[in-house]
Amino acid sequence: xxxxxxxxxxxRAKAAQRDLIDQAAERLGRSRxxxxxxxxxxxxxxxLLDQAFFRLDADAFAQFxxxxxxxxxxxARLRRFLSEPSPWDDA
Numbered sequence: 806x807x808x809x810x811x812x813x814x815x816x817r818a819k820a821a822q823r824d825l826i827d828q829a830a831e832r833l834g835r836s837r838x839x840x841x842x843x844x845x846x847x848x849x850x851x852x853l854l855d856q857a858f859f860r861l862d863a864d865a866f867a868q869f870x871x872x873x874x875x876x877x878x879x880x881a882r883l884r885r886f887l888s889e890p891s892p893w894d895d896a
Contacts, residue, residue, distance in 0.1 A: 814842075 818826070823837075830840035861869060877883055 826841060827837055830837050833840065835843075
């Protein structure tokens with residue numbers, strides 16, 4: 806993929822919003838622009854991924870729903886995962 810030239814994005818914010826963003830960005834050692842761009846990009850990806858759409862006929866949807874509702878089949882990886890202590894149990 807060829808390198809793309811940066812473009813400008815301008816927004817208006819209230820002073821309190823800017824101050825909050827600046828405080829959070831400073832905690833992470835980031836610039837305001839880097840912090841805002843990362844947060845906005847992450848949110849945009851979440852929105853688009855949450856709205857993924859695929860079409861199924863009634864039979865295929867019933868099969869899909871059955872797979873989601875069925876308990877996972879036991880296997881070595883699942884048993885190992887379930888035997889590990891939870892992070893919150895180590896307190």
